[in-house]
Amino acid sequence: MRIGIIGAGAAGLTACWLLSENHDVTLFEKQDRLGGHAQTVEVEQDGQIIPIEAGFEFVMDSMFPTFIKLLGLLEVDLHRYPISATLYSRDQRTLTMMPPFNSGGIVWSALKPYQICNLIQLQLALTFARRLMDDRDTSITIEKYIERLPVLQSFKTHFLYPFLQAQWCVELDEFKQFAAYNALKYSAMNINGLQTPTGVEIVGGTQVYIRALAQASPRAVIKTSADISAITHSGNQYSVREANGQVSDFDHLIVATSPWDALRLLNDVDGMERRRQELSRFGSFKTVIAVHSDRRWMPAEKKYWAVSNMRYDEAYCHNTVWKKWKSPRPIFRSWVTFEKQIPDSLHALVDYQHVKINLDYYQAQQNLITQQGDQHLWLAGLYMHDIDSHESAVMSAVNIARQLDPESVNLGKLSVG
Known part of the structure; x- marks a missing residue:
């Protein structure tokens, strides 16, 4: 299958890693870097580079089992510390x-x-x-x-x-x-x-795992600075147009962005009225x-x-x-x-x-989950699974891979429990 993924944060990159071994995957990221909320700032001090997180940071074994297993599969060094x-x-x-x-x-x-x-x-x-x-x-x-x-x-x-x-x-x-x-x-x-409580951090910063995850998807086409100007849908095929005019066609489309970016991207796509209604509930x-x-x-x-x-x-x-x-x-x-x-x-x-993680958040989340895969469109991101965390972002990708490619070798390796 030809699978397009928009958004190269944790959800998009994990989906890319899970699906690209058996399918033709193209990943679009509008920024000039990968990672989304995984953002490491490098501070120079006495000739040394000190990685400081400016995005997500606190990870615990009890709440992030799938994410920590992913880090192990990527052979990323971890450091545990008292919080x-x-x-x-x-x-x-x-x-x-x-x-x-x-x-x-x-x-x-x-x-x-x-x-x-x-x-x-x-x-x-x-x-x-x-x-x-x-x-x-x-x-x-x-x-x-x-x-x-x-x-x-x-x-x-x-x-x-x-x-x-x-x-x-x-x-x-x-x-x-x-x-x-x-x-x-x-x-x-x-x-x-x-x-x-014991925290878990990635030695060298979260960007270390982002780079490792991208490198672990060698068959995928990963594009940065790729702003999407239009999405059209005809039958079960999606056409994604970039701002530079290039058009790519896909059998399935995964939108792995924030809910408000997903709403913007799907604004003119036919048949997305119910999804747009739910996405508009996220503040x-x-x-x-x-x-x-x-x-x-x-x-x-x-x-x-x-x-x-x-x-x-x-x-x-x-x-x-x-x-x-x-x-x-x-x-x-x-x-x-x-x-x-x-x-x-x-x-x-x-x-x-x-x-905003208010009551609308969970009502919209549950309603969107029931629409997953309809018209071959999927939504991924932390808002699509449980609480707002990196574990949820990863799990949203896992849940999609279970539907699109249940025999994925990487999916089998990542399964917890």
């Missing part, structure tokens, strides 16, 4: 470390009564959340869920909301409409008592990431520094990531979307659109 966290107010009057350890020892000043109370109530909240995960209940907002929790209101306002909000760095009123299932899953599946919000060396974006005392440093005020919560093993002198990655000033010692500033 510590500190949540503190902008005025630094309140601060909670999770767990209250640093450099292998206890930070006694992080064991005040209110801090211990926060940690106990967090475990209680996550115990209830695990029931939500087991039921895969996507019908309740995080606001409604938190309202029902049997914990102190002060804990909800000054700890739980900022702690969860920091994982997306979106406005509080917007965050309250997120699906509780999505907003809680990372924490519920990875935080257990005083045990530090987005802007995220701005700064890679920098400005210590003012961290807790005032270094003993409180963690991998994830969440600073909050009444409306916003911003996260700064610091991985001390990366470089001799600190390099940080901060969400700065709502900040009035960007950090000093700036190395890079990256912005992208992030999908």
